[in-house]
Structures are given as structure tokens and as C-alpha cells.
Amino acid sequence: MDIFTPIDINGTRVKNRVVLPPVVNFGWSDSDGMVSSKHVAHYERIAKGGAGLDIVEATCVNPEGRIFSYQLGIWDDRHIEGLKKIAEGIKRNGATALIQLHHAGLTTRKAVAEKAYGPSADPENERSASLTKEQIGELVGNFVSAANRACKAGFDGVELHGAHGYLLNQFASSAINVRTDEYGGSYENRLRMARQVVQGIKDVTSASFIIGYRMAGCSPTLNDGIEVAKLLESYGVHYLHVSHGGEKGVNPVVPDGFEYNHVVYMGTEVKKHVDIPVMVVNQIKTPERANKLLQEGLADLVAIGRDMLTDPDWVTKAQKGEKINLCIDCQPRCKRYTKPESCPLAEY
Ligand SMILES: Cc1cc2nc3c(=O)[nH]c(=O)nc-3n(C[C@H](O)[C@H](O)[C@H](O)COP(=O)(O)O)c2cc1C
Numbered sequence: 001m002d003i004f005t006p007i008d009i010n011g012t013r014v015k016n017r018v019v020l021p022p023v024v025n026f027g028w029s030d031s032d033g034m035v036s037s038k039h040v041a042h043y044e045r046i047a048k049g050g051a052g053l054d055i056v057e058a059t060c061v062n063p064e065g066r067i068f069s070y071q072l073g074i075w076d077d078r079h080i081e082g083l084k085k086i087a088e089g090i091k092r093n094g095a096t097a098l099i100q101l102h103h104a105g106l107t108t109r110k111a112v113a114e115k116a117y118g119p120s121a122d123p124e125n126e127r128s129a130s131l132t133k134e135q136i137g138e139l140v141g142n143f144v145s146a147a148n149r150a151c152k153a154g155f156d157g158v159e160l161h162g163a164h165g166y167l168l169n170q171f172a173s174s175a176i177n178v179r180t181d182e183y184g185g186s187y188e189n190r191l192r193m194a195r196q197v198v199q200g201i202k203d204v205t206s207a208s209f210i211i212g213y214r215m216a217g218c219s220p221t222l223n224d225g226i227e228v229a230k231l232l233e234s235y236g237v238h239y240l241h242v243s244h245g246g247e248k249g250v251n252p253v254v255p256d257g258f259e260y261n262h263v264v265y266m267g268t269e270v271k272k273h274v275d276i277p278v279m280v281v282n283q284i285k286t287p288e289r290a291n292k293l294l295q296e297g298l299a300d301l302v303a304i305g306r307d308m309l310t311d312p313d314w315v316t317k318a319q320k321g322e323k324i325n326l327c328i329d330c331q332p333r334c335k336r337y338t339k340p341e342s343c344p345l346a347e348y
Pocket of ligand 1: 021022023024025057058100161163164214243281282283284285303304305306307334336337
């Protein structure tokens, strides 16, 4: 088995095991969250380059849950037409199309909403407030309606953003969620919202619709991450995409001899405890390193973010054994956080 071996996710055949993880294209949307022609061309280009599974960037399910004002949106039926063009471009090139559903919760910026709601108020953020049960119910409805729109737009499924310290991760993490009602306390309670979202999506979409979950391998510790993963599997999630837990996550120590970073390590540890496909990510970079993870049975899919963006032909070149234009790892942080065009290796 290697990166070119197809894999079935909830009955959908994905042509290879290389995934474009969600990466926001800052500045390409407008303040209404509409898709631009740049998005359509970008995702089509990645699919043309051979990635088997393309996950569209964090797309907000409620305008008041955006992390910034120009984030892509899926909170209104008006978004469907543009999103359809992205899904078509991906699928026309033989790839599987997913879209990441996002709500920033406590990290929602002031420019977007006066209050930042989450499971519990954040003592370090005076704008923050705890959600009422009624509000949680409404947010569950927002995620479900968003998935329904994704389905109408032609996506094969959605990925719920439950990592990086955003809303679903805030609920899952005992370092953030200190509620005393049925949404706090035990793992089951902290994952109640996620379970309701997953069930709600299953109720309104076809049985073949993929529901993936990007989880924090540390929620806040790796042991917690493993418990979260097992529960998500029991709720009927079709794959897990293991990333980090943002500022409140506790990074595990990577054992000597492990050739990848702590984020990949968490994914490989999660894989030991579930039967659904597990996707690993973060600085995997090369086909050799990606293949090794699959060949050693440490993961089922590999996500290649920045290196696929600096070279959209990553998969085709891996097939032909050609040299890939690898990301040069700009410091102090990736220039794409300003705008995609700032990447020194971008084609735009
Ligand atoms: C500019 C930028 C935007 C990102 N946007 C998202 C996002 O929308 N959703 C998400 O879950 N992760 C996001 N990420 C994280 C990536 O999906 C990925 O996990 C990260 O880049 C590490 O993988 P890599 O080393 O292969 O690039 C973003 C990363 C970057 C650099």
C-alpha cells in the first residue's frame, strides 16, 4: 500500500490517499462570505494536480461565528451557487470534494460579533460568554443546515472543524469547557454537541454523504484525544483528521526515533484505537515520508498542506518521480496568513 492506493470512505472510492487539508485563502472572499473566481480556479488546480481528496477551507456556518470578516460562508442558501462551482471543479478532475464546516466560538473577533460565545466564558476574554442550551441547539441547527447546503452544492461530504481551539474543540476540551450541565463534565457530555451535529447531518443527507471530523489529538492531552476519537467513531463519523488543539492543547513528547512531529504522532496514536480511516497531517512534506506512514500502517491517508500549495502537481510529480517545489517554511509564520499571493512560491 502506498499513497496511490485508492481508499473507500463511507462507500465513496477516493482515487488515492493524498489529501489537500483545509487552508484558508485570506482575502479571497467578501464580507458576505461569497465564493470568488479565485477560489474556483484554486481548488480546480489542486484537483488537476492529482490530490485524491480536496477539503475546502474553513467555511463558516453562522456569520457571528467567523474568525475574521472575509471568511468563506455557508450560512445562507445564497452561498450554494458559488460553492457548487468549487465542487464541480474538483469533481471534474476525478477528486473527492469535501468542505470544512467551521465556527470559531470563543475566538470570534470583535469585528464580526460583539460577543464571543463558547461552552464557558473565557476568563481572559471580557467579550466572551457561555452559550445557553437554546443557543447550542441553534448552533447545531446551523451546522446541519450548512451540511445540507454542502450536499446541495454537490460536495461528497463535510469535515467538521473540531480542532485548533475552535467551537467544537472548545466543547471537547476540559481545559476550556467547565459547564456543569449535560454539555460539560464527562467526555460524552463534552461531545454532546458534536454528536448532535453528526446525527443531525445524517438525518438530512443521504447515507453516502461523508462526515469527517478534524479533531485535536490533544483535548487537552493525547489521552483525552484518544477518548474523543473513540466516541466520535461510535457516533458514526466516517474518518478522523488528527491535528492539534490550539493554545490550550498539551503537546505530547514524541518518542525517540519517530521521524515526524508531535501532530503526526498524535494521529498515529489515535489510529491504534479506532477502525475508521485516520488522516495525519503537519510537515509530512515529501512523497517518501508520506509513503512510509502508510506502508508502516501508521495512518490511512496523508494530508499535504503547504507543500501542495507551493506545488499543486505534488501528486503527479510523485507519480513520475519528478522534483517537487517544496514549501520553504517562511518564518515567523506562513505568508499565506496575510494572503495567498504573498507566498513566495505561489503560482498566482
Ligand atoms: C494559511 C493557513 C490557513 C489554514 N487554514 C486552515 C483551515 O481553514 N482549517 C484548518 O483546519 N486548518 C487550517 N490550516 C492548517 C492546515 O490545514 C494544516 O494542518 C497545516 O498547514 C499543517 O500541514 P502542512 O505542514 O502540510 O502545511 C491552515 C494553515 C495555514 C498555513
